[in-house]
Amino acid sequence: MMIGMAGALSFGRSAFGEAVTGLYVPPEEGPHERTLMQWPNSRKVYAERWALDETKQAIADIANTIVDFEPVVMLADARMHREMRKLLSDRVEIWDIPTEDLWCRDSGPLFAVRDGALVVSHLQFNGWGNKQVHRNDRGVAVRVADRLGLDVVSSGLIGEAGGVEHDGHGLLMAHESSWVNKNRNAGLSRDEIEARLLAAYGADRMIWSKGVYNLDITDYHIDSLARFTGAGRVLMNLPSQVDRNDPFHIAAVETHDALQRAGLSVDVIDEPKWPRAQDDDFVASYANYYVCNGAVIAAQFGDSRADARARDALERHYPGREVVVLNVDALGYLGGGIHCATQQMPKIT
Numbered sequence: 001m002m003i004g005m006a007g008a009l010s011f012g013r014s015a016f017g018e019a020v021t022g023l024y025v026p027p028e029e030g031p032h033e034r035t036l037m038q039w040p041n042s043r044k045v046y047a048e049r050w051a052l053d054e055t056k057q058a059i060a061d062i063a064n065t066i067v068d069f070e071p072v073v074m075l076a077d078a079r080m081h082r083e084m085r086k087l088l089s090d091r092v093e094i095w096d097i098p099t100e101d102l103w104c105r106d107s108g109p110l111f112a113v114r115d116g117a118l119v120v121s122h123l124q125f126n127g128w129g130n131k132q133v134h135r136n137d138r139g140v141a142v143r144v145a146d147r148l149g150l151d152v153v154s155s156g157l158i159g160e161a162g163g164v165e166h167d168g169h170g171l172l173m174a175h176e177s178s179w180v181n182k183n184r185n186a187g188l189s190r191d192e193i194e195a196r197l198l199a200a201y202g203a204d205r206m207i208w209s210k211g212v213y214n215l216d217i218t219d220y221h222i223d224s225l226a227r228f229t230g231a232g233r234v235l236m237n238l239p240s241q242v243d244r245n246d247p248f249h250i251a252a253v254e255t256h257d258a259l260q261r262a263g264l265s266v267d268v269i270d271e272p273k274w275p276r277a278q279d280d281d282f283v284a285s286y287a288n289y290y291v292c293n294g295a296v297i298a299a300q301f302g303d304s305r306a307d308a309r310a311r312d313a314l315e316r317h318y319p320g321r322e323v324v325v326l327n328v329d330a331l332g333y334l335g336g337g338i339h340c341a342t343q344q345m346p347k348i349t
Helices: 049-066 078-085 137-148 190-201 247-261 304-317 329-334
Strands: 032-038 072-076 093-096 111-114 117-124 152-158 164-166 171-175 205-209 226-230 233-238 265-270 290-292 295-299 322-326 343-346
Touching: 032 049, 032 137, 032 290, 049 072, 049 290, 049 295, 049 322, 049 329, 072 078, 078 093, 111 343, 117 137, 117 190, 137 152, 152 190, 164 190, 164 226, 171 190, 171 226, 171 247, 190 205, 205 247, 226 247, 233 247, 233 304, 247 265, 265 304, 290 343, 295 304, 304 322
Parallel strands: 032 072, 072 093, 117 152, 171 205, 233 265, 295 322
Antiparallel strands: 032 343, 111 117, 164 171, 226 233, 290 295
């Protein structure tokens, strides 16, 4: 049973277009069975060897940090496993599931609970609107489900989990640019997309803002801007000074205002003014952190004051968890961060 993909990948007992009912995606801060990550390797994506090497080291650093708190599985073609072991902790498990790139939040499986058991609530990855090669990455979610013996339930949507935030209490938020877009869901209205997202996550309410079309590969994923930290609570990463000529700044303020109008408590972290990286396209997002068992894994950017304020905010929003900060500038140059590189598998309790 196929979902718009070449090859012969089984989708269990669920078929494309099947009504998605009874699903619930737990919040990220809930207990995890493990963290999934993907190994970057494609020279079609990384034309320069030094960039690929730096990216591999950053991914290894993240995995080696998370594994102190919960099990980590790295997905990669078997031919790369020996090389990977030079960078990865022996405690990081490696599965033979081929990948091209590292963005497990987007191409990896979205796990949900149905009738007390885990399933994969499937958002079909298409390389962010066919902007990047994804011969392997488009099949990662289904291959993981097959290895774990889980059913795959189609959402009827093309998109990425990094493009929608959920609080685990019935509320979603997203940018229209990542979903209501002909490069992903041509022919579907925003209302139709919303209904399918609500069903896929087991939610009943959604907050939209416009976002930014066609200026970055993701069409402005929400998880680099705003994150739920609990029911009715949001932590945002905003520029300290808004440039009215910058479409991302304008869209960020619009999202902030939409969340406030919806009655949410919105806490703002200023972006670093003086990060190590001075590239105009560098993404310095404090919001792109990952919550694992007992810890929050976050980025620091070399601006000591801004880094300290961000750490304080994370400690305030996640009391009782250790906040561990890493230099993952290699991912910022690619337009992402730690959250983009990880995907949690909830623990059924």
